[in-house]
Amino acid sequence: MILVTLGTQDKSFDRLLIEIERLIDQKIIREEVIVQAGYTVYSSKKMKIFDYLPKDEFEELIGKCSCLITHGGVGSIFDGLSRGKKIIAVPRLSKYKEHANDHQIQVIEELGKENYILPCADVSDIEKNLKKIKKFQPKAYQGNHNQMLSTIENYINNGKASFFSSGIFQYFTFGIFFIAFQYLFSNFSSFQNLPKFEIFLIYWLISYLFTIILYCVSYRVSPHLSKKMLLFSFFCILAQSIMFLVFSRVSSFFISTMASCLITFLFGYVMFMLVLGGRNLLED
Numbered sequence: 001m002i003l004v005t006l007g008t009q010d011k012s013f014d015r016l017l018i019e020i021e022r023l024i025d026q027k028i029i030r031e032e033v034i035v036q037a038g039y040t041v042y043s044s045k046k047m048k049i050f051d052y053l054p055k056d057e058f059e060e061l062i063g064k065c066s067c068l069i070t071h072g073g074v075g076s077i078f079d080g081l082s083r084g085k086k087i088i089a090v091p092r093l094s095k096y097k098e099h100a101n102d103h104q105i106q107v108i109e110e111l112g113k114e115n116y117i118l119p120c121a122d123v124s125d126i127e128k129n130l131k132k133i134k135k136f137q138p139k140a141y142q143g144n145h146n147q148m149l150s151t152i153e154n155y156i157n158n159g160k161a162s163f164f165s166s167g168i169f170q171y172f173t174f175g176i177f178f179i180a181f182q183y184l185f186s187n188f189s190s191f192q193n194l195p196k197f198e199i200f201l202i203y204w205l206i207s208y209l210f211t212i213i214l215y216c217v218s219y220r221v222s223p224h225l226s227k228k229m230l231l232f233s234f235f236c237i238l239a240q241s242i243m244f245l246v247f248s249r250v251s252s253f254f255i256s257t258m259a260s261c262l263i264t265f266l267f268g269y270v271m272f273m274l275v276l277g278g279r280n281l282l283e284d
Helices: 014-025 055-064 074-081 103-113 123-132 145-157 167-186 196-219 227-247 253-276
Strands: 002-005 033-036 048-050 067-071 087-090
Touching: 002 014, 002 055, 014 033, 014 067, 014 123, 055 074, 067 074, 074 087, 074 103, 087 103, 087 123, 167 196, 167 253, 196 227, 196 253, 227 253
Parallel strands: 002 033, 002 067, 033 048, 067 087
Antiparallel strands: none
16 A cells, blocks of 8 residues: 655645556556645545644554555655655645745755655656665655755755755845835835824835735745744744834934834844744745
8 A cells, every 4th residue: 555645735736646657557556545735735546645644643554554655745755754664755846835944855855865755846857766665665764854964954954955945044044024114114104194003014024025026026935824934923023013112212214213223133043943943934
């Protein structure tokens, strides 16, 4: 039996299932195929497809399967590695709106280099990896999550992948967009009949919305605010609000807004690195 899991992202990954069905039709896959599809809606008489399985049933299927075909999510890959399973991993790609970015490519590449999995650059690579699967002997999983995370994330820390795909670059891009909008709106003379702090909050929210829109358009990603992103944003507006109130006692509205914005940006970066480890804010 082959087990296919597509993760918990709220985006479809039907490309993988279309390819699996093609391989079944071509008789390349002859075993039973069971799929945990998550948010992906797909109908087929050739596979058993479930949205989500109870944890104990899912773990039992992992134990029984001859091969695990999965997206490039760390959790899904760990589930297979911890049980000594042969894994074929396929990345979700942002150009198909399957993920907010393409970090799964690097995750899969790094684990493939270490011989933990058979990596695919695209769904079309599943076929050739299925032909290798019988002879494939994966590297033994030692149960050290920290070591494994270090391996798959060193493309950020050690430059093994482009800096431009990292969470750090994402933070600076988002921050620069936001600072630019704060500068623009702080020069407006709207809402002058309101208290300064209320004007500040209105401009903050408008800047935030415009930044999200510009970021998504610039990088061609679908708008998605993860829980991590919302929590981090709440921290930022709280910190900037406190600093604005302090600065506004001795400075103009414009200076108070820009000074609090820049300090929050720098302080936020420290928190981003220390608490989140520089990881992608758009991922849950």
